[in-house]
Amino acid sequence: MSSRNPAELSSYAFPEELRVDELLVRPPRHDDVEQIVPAFVDPLVGGEAGLPPFDSATLHAFVDSQLEAMRTAGLLAPYVIEDSQNGELLGGCAMHHLDRTRDVVEIGYWLFVGARGRGVATRVVHALCEHAFAGGINRVEAVVRPANAASIRVLERAGFRAEGVRRGLLRYEGVRVDARLFARLVVD
Numbered sequence: 016m017s018s019r020n021p022a023e024l025s026s027y028a029f030p031e032e033l034r035v036d037e038l039l040v041r042p043p044r045h046d047d048v049e050q051i052v053p054a055f056v057d058p059l060v061g062g063e064a065g066l067p068p069f070d071s072a073t074l075h076a077f078v079d080s081q082l083e084a085m086r087t088a089g090l091l092a093p094y095v096i097e098d099s100q101n102g103e104l105l106g107g108c109a110m111h112h113l114d115r116t117r118d119v120v121e122i123g124y125w126l127f128v129g130a131r132g133r134g135v136a137t138r139v140v141h142a143l144c145e146h147a148f149a150g151g152i153n154r155v156e157a158v159v160r161p162a163n164a165a166s167i168r169v170l171e172r173a174g175f176r177a178e179g180v181r182r183g184l185l186r187y188e189g190v191r192v193d194a195r196l197f198a199r200l201v202v203d
Contacts, residue, residue, distance in 0.1 A: 024115040027150040029092035035142045038135065039099040040108060042082070047095050048074045050104050058188060060106075060125055065185050089113030096126070096139055105130035108139050110147070118153040124169070131165070140173040148201045158194035160187055167195070175199045 032041040043051065048071055054060040055069045069077070085091040091111040095104050106126035113120045122143050124136050144155045158181060159166045167177075175197040184194040 025113075025118050025151055027113065027115070027118070027120070027147065027152050029086060029089075029110050029113075030143075030146050032094075033139075033142050033146060034099070035138045037098055037100050038105070038139060039097045040094045040139055040142065041097065043074075043078060043093055043095050043107070045075060045078055047104060048078070051095060051107060054107065054125060054127065060127060065123065065187075066125065089115065096130075096135060105135050108136075108143065110143060118151060119156060120147055120152050120154075121156045121158070123157065124166075136166075136169045137172045140169055144173065144199055153201050154198055156196065156198045158184060158196055160185055160192055161195050167197075170197045173199065174203055176203070 030040075032039060034040075052069070052071050052074055055066045055074070060066075082091075082093070090113075091109060093109045094107060096106045096108060097104055104127070106124065108122065108124040111121050111123065122140060124140060126136055140157075147155050155175075157170055157175060159170065161180070176199070178196045178198055181194045181196050183191040185192050
């Protein structure tokens with residue numbers, strides 16, 4: 016927790032799953048791979064989220080051999096966003112780069128084009144922040160390509176504030192581009 020002894024590392028644990036109204040945020044499973052793999056190769060979806068251009072075999076291998084270790088180390092906890100009323104996958108999100116010394120975690124999110132404009136991303140981002148803050152995290156960060164106005168609106172609606180630019184941080188359309196840094200603090 017943020018009020019802990021400074022010599023202790025944060026004990027924050029990524030959520031197993033979250034429920035947000037009709038939305039279920041849960042870890043990806045093998046039976047999700049064929050539905051989500053297009054996001055990893057569609058520049059309108061995965062390109063904005065910085066997703067690597069993984070194919071089905073690579074995603075299956077990741078679920079089998081890397082997911083749990085990365086989650087345990089605080090490096091990456093990916094999720095899919097499912098409409099629990101009809102089982103439709105709407106997109107995904109992740110919590111990553113957990114800094115147990117500073118009580119900081121970064122989040123990311125993406126939606127299939129058909130799921131946009133319904134408040135899904137904003138509600139999920141807000142819920143991820145609330146979980147993090149309840150678990151002792153002091154600061155939640157997100158980075159966005161400066162031209163991604165829709166993603167910036169999501170963060171602003173979820174209470175994030177712009178803080179600056181991280182030069183050359185993201186890969187977009189095969190080149191390195193700048194990223195705007197946004198953050199929300201537990202006291203915001």
